[in-house]
Amino acid sequence: MTKLSVNINKIATLRNSRGGDMPNVVQFAKDAQRFGAEGITIHPRPDERHIRYQDARDLKAEVYTEYNIEGNPVESFMKLVLEIKPTQVTLVPDAVDAITSNAGWDTIKHKDFLIDVIKEFKQNDIRTSIFVDSVLEQIEGAKATGTDRIELYTEAFAHQYSLGNKDAIKPYAESAKLAGELGLGLNAGHDLSLDNIKYFKENIPGLLEVSIGHALIAESLYLGAENVIQMYLHKLK
Numbered sequence: 001m002t003k004l005s006v007n008i009n010k011i012a013t014l015r016n017s018r019g020g021d022m023p024n025v026v027q028f029a030k031d032a033q034r035f036g037a038e039g040i041t042i043h044p045r046p047d048e049r050h051i052r053y054q055d056a057r058d059l060k061a062e063v064y065t066e067y068n069i070e071g072n073p074v075e076s077f078m079k080l081v082l083e084i085k086p087t088q089v090t091l092v093p094d095a096v097d098a099i100t101s102n103a104g105w106d107t108i109k110h111k112d113f114l115i116d117v118i119k120e121f122k123q124n125d126i127r128t129s130i131f132v133d134s135v136l137e138q139i140e141g142a143k144a145t146g147t148d149r150i151e152l153y154t155e156a157f158a159h160q161y162s163l164g165n166k167d168a169i170k171p172y173a174e175s176a177k178l179a180g181e182l183g184l185g186l187n188a189g190h191d192l193s194l195d196n197i198k199y200f201k202e203n204i205p206g207l208l209e210v211s212i213g214h215a216l217i218a219e220s221l222y223l224g225a226e227n228v229i230q231m232y233l234h235k236l237k
């Protein structure tokens with residue numbers, strides 16, 4: 001069974017574009033859970049251009065499924081996560097100016113840093129996951145940090161799959177196998193979508209959780225547009 005955690009960063013991005021409170025991110029999280037989401041993911045960035053630190057606090061009371069907070073463990077992020085104590089923290093090595101996440105950790109180079117950070121979260125009963133590329137040495141390096149889980153960075157798979165290259169799944173399947181042998185829990189995310197999720201799931205053993213945001217929100221807009229346009233037309237009759 002693979003859990004679906006809905007990433008609601010895009011809801012905050014849409015809200016921020018007008019400066020008001022529409023759509024309301026807490027209400028969206030409540031509704032997403034009512035619709036069946038098994039987790040809510042947010043990724044607060046230091047410049048708060050998507051989800052804000054205060055959103056992260058406001059969501060705490062309403063997320064009764066798995067609450068997953070992703071981000072680079074800079075001081076302000078560490079403080080926020082330790083204050084909120086979500087179900088899971090996913091560590092992502094984002095540059096401050098990255099448009100979106102674009103690489104996994106170098107778990108070998110940053111081993112000592114990751115060991116310290118992971119220890120602190122685990123001492124506070126927060127499950128840890130680290131964002132990694134599908135490279136076997138990096139999965140072994142992740143094991144050495146003491147993390148509970150890894151999250152496979154799936155952007156390359158999603159891109160290649162969209163071009164028809166189904167073999168792009170191979171490094172992910174090998175990484176998943178190794179993670180299972182090492183006793184690491186397995187999550188995945190980035191650019192997963194209605195197009196590629198079934199194939200990904202079918203080929204990745206032991207997949208515990210996927211976090212999906214960008215495509216899920218875009219698909220929701222598109223699949224909902226006909227209904228909403230019809231509702232406007234009806235009210236304008």
Ligand SMILES: CC(=O)[C@@H](O)[C@H](O)COP(=O)(O)O
Pocket residue numbers: 007009010042043050070092099100101131189190191213
């Ligand atoms: C960690 C990851 O894979 C990203 O997809 C991220 O969570 C998305 O964040 P943005 O919505 O800020 O691009």
Ligand SMILES: NCC(=O)COP(=O)(O)O
Pocket residue numbers: 007041070151188189190191192211212213214215216
């Ligand atoms: N961890 C990945 C995530 O939360 C969502 O990524 P995306 O679907 O917005 O690319």
